[in-house]
Amino acid sequence: MTLMNQWSRRALLASFAAASGARFVARAAAQTETQGAGGGAAPFGYPDVVKRARDLAAAPYDAAIPAMPDGLANLDFDAWRDIRFKSDKPLLDGQNNNFRLELFHLGHLYKRPVTINVLRDGIPAPIPYASNLFDYGRTKVEANLPVNLGFAGFRLRFPINAPHVWDEVVAFLGASYFRFLGRGQRYGLSARGLAIGAGQRLNEEFPFFREFWIETPGPAAERIVIYGLLDGESATGAFRFDLVPDQETYIETNVTLIARKAIPDLGLAPLSSMFYVGKNDRRFSDDFRGELHDSDGLLMHTGAGEWIWCPLSNPVAPAVSVFLDTNPHGFGLLQRDRNFPDYQDLELAYELRPSYWIEPHEGWGEGRVVLLELPTSDETNDNIVAAWSPKDGLEAGKSLAYGYRITALTMDQDLTPGGRTIATFHVAARALGAPESPPPGATRFLIDFSGGELSYYMSDPSMVAVVATTSNGRILRTFLTPNTHIRGFRAGVDIAVDPGQSADLRVFLRAGPKALTETWTFPWRA
Template identity: 35%
Template sequence: MPGQPGLSVIIHRRSVLGLLGSAALLQCSTSLSSAAWADTAAPAAVAPEGVNAEPFSFDILTAAMQQRATTPHQAPTKVEGFFSSFTYDDYQAVQFNPERARWAGPKAGFNVQAFHLGWLFAEPVLTYEVKGGTARPMMFSTDDFRYYDRVAARVPKHEPLPGVAGFRLNAPLNRADLFDEVVAFLGASYFRALGRDNAYGLSARGLAINTGLGKPEEFPRFSKFWLETPAPFAREVVVYAALESESCTGAYRFVIRPGADTEMDVTARLFFRNTVDQIGIAPLTSMFLFSEKNRATFDDYRPNVHDSDGLAIYRGDGDHIWRPLNNPPRLSESYFAETSPQAFGLMQRDRNFESYQDAGAHYERRPSLLVEPLGDWGKGAVRLVEIPSDLEVNDNIVAFWVPDAKPVPGTMMEFAYRLRWGALAADPFADIAFVKETRAGVGGVSGVENSDGTRKFVVDFEGGLLATLPADAEVKAVVTIAGGEIAHQALSEIPGTDFWRLVLDISAAPGSTVELGAHITGYGRKLSENWLYQWVSA
């Protein structure tokens, strides 16, 4: 919110990425049979052989970023050019020409398209192509873009560009004969990816520094990228990136495999110039406006509006946590202490169009994103930040891993993890019931005036072994509460379904922050994941 240091950029990221992503899905699919796939369609896109060529490897990049961390930070320079005066409307009138896609050809498994400089993107990003252990600059000019309407007359022909704003990778994701956008890197260290039949939603970042700590947040940026030329018909591609900020430098390696669930294996090697209060590893950014538990405050025909509906944590001991997301009345945060977690992520569990009724945004197609640590991350916490929002164009949800170990200037911290983007299953473990839905409303008996001021929470647990039990099974709900009191509690099977419903009436003093937790047990075992929720009473 305005006045909250370090949060305003997070809130407004969606207004940029959402507009570009939605257009990209329509504009950047390229048929294999088009002229773009003729051998002669793609122009020479890198520096001539031997010109500006340098040896390259991940270790070479790592050494360079380690050395750079020993020197003072230099803020990126904004470049001047015909694009400097681009407004939002101007920027929408510029598209990459798909016939100029890099790597295009009859044996291509991927192609590369660039985002233009201008509007919010005044700091050039440099790109290089890596082949045979040698990197050469990828060059872009005005010949690579299509300029329409209001900007066409203002653009010089054959003008070399000093860099680009970012790039996207296309591959045969949904059809064998069509190259769809798979991943886009654009703005600071933000990037987004799609699984099969997904539409763009939440984003990831390279690193978070001092997020939501009541002080200015640093936004590290990927200043350079190296794209490794894939083999013919390749099913994966490797991208390297240099990360820079006032306090930190980093060397990143991304191994990207498109599919039903698009996977990205990330290795981050970080070097700190000075001490920072907190770092966030594998930060995720999403949007949650309303659902069945807070819809009453929104006059909207749609039942739900969100890119993600919950935070999932798969703990190191095999236990599972589901924390439904909030749009709180004030800035809210939660820490979930963990040791060597299996995974965590922001998920979109509800995949039914009927739950959203939005034929334009199609929130049922927004990807879930799961972070799976590769190796032992040790002790730390998953931190969730929820920011009040009244518009769906605002990203107001942030989640990331906070390691207990603090960064030490002059030393390297390395983290490896896998990102899985797609319509991920609600729970990969069939014997544990998962939280199907969380609803909330006025407490007490329905249809009767609520005189005690309670708030009702209704939690549905679906699937697993719990779904096989009869209504009279010896199961119970284990409920915990802090900051309030339980006025009423009931657990029952819903006839004709495969889920059980837990109903809680909660009382709390006005303005209290109430922490709730619940799971179902029976027959000597836990039968459901852990439902956790934070409620701020009015």
């Protein structure tokens, strides 16, 4: 399935920033034309993008969007989607070239022009707009649109699933959003360049990429370099993305941010996803599909070495969970449930959605992983955000340089050394098949753990203990049952919390002093 089809239900959130302004296309084109014109000039690279980000931060923020030609601004989604880049004009294409560049047309929600350059021998060349690059289908637009019109974004194709079949492997479209795929995966969650104020939801900003530079890869190259210039009301930024398509595609990302003004709530390596219905949330059950989500949990590998799993939920009211840490080893939004019968969606293939895993290149210091969960009444909204927030934010005029690898995973068994959480269920006042029902007013959580050394202990469950704690209320009872279906255990925890009160629950399995599983954690409001 192409991104044009899959991006439809993400268009709203990914394009909110399209209402917040920019010109810069013509000016950027003029700058890039002079770059490297003199003999002996150094090849264009990341330091040049950093310099542009600093210069941009020193100038007043320009929120204006150039007026779009008639017929583009009022396109509905179907009309915009009908404008397709002609497959016989793939840029970067040449003999033995694995990568093909295609462009997205402006229109509908995508009103902000983005300048896209191709780097050849270190010299940037902006791609001028030309109507003959596109097949407009049934959509009617002006015949003579200006060459500095710009584009909404771009995508790269690569033979990732089969030789000589150029499938979409990455796309940048809308604000600072981008998506990428590994082999056999289907689009689901999104990554973002930067989030500002996402946890507060009061004055959230959507920084955006103004300009991209794409290096022309060599013959048969299996990686490609993309540079991006980010702009926003509070910060600018220079990005270098080294994309490596593979069975589990990854992007080495290096970033330099420059603050226009103080930013107390900074979200680095942010991820956006959707969770509507899952095993632990059955409020919406009038659909033949049992589960509907792009991700089902947040996984963290803390600086202290602990693995933490937090199942996602579709809350009744907005919920923010904060996980304090120092120098995290990694975090990400994962889709662990890969069983088609749980979804039963032949078209959308939720079981093939990728997980995105973030691994910092270097120590990120003190801070917190912030998880935002918003209520949603259907599956069309990205209602989940996860990001790293540094403890001290960023002062006006200061810069912050950092890097990370982001990987598109299909299975995450190799990430964690111990047992993993396979499923979470909770039932108030009763639980079928359990040793006994919880008392009135209590809630029972059932957690399925599998993997690691758990199969070794199934013959003698008495050696395994359930370790359960809560920040509020009381743990009334725990029990453990071998689960042969997953070659692991089902842990049961009964908890009593006063109505209207909240509690953070933590559960893991232990044999003697040895932890056998990751720590399951769940913010719970009675």
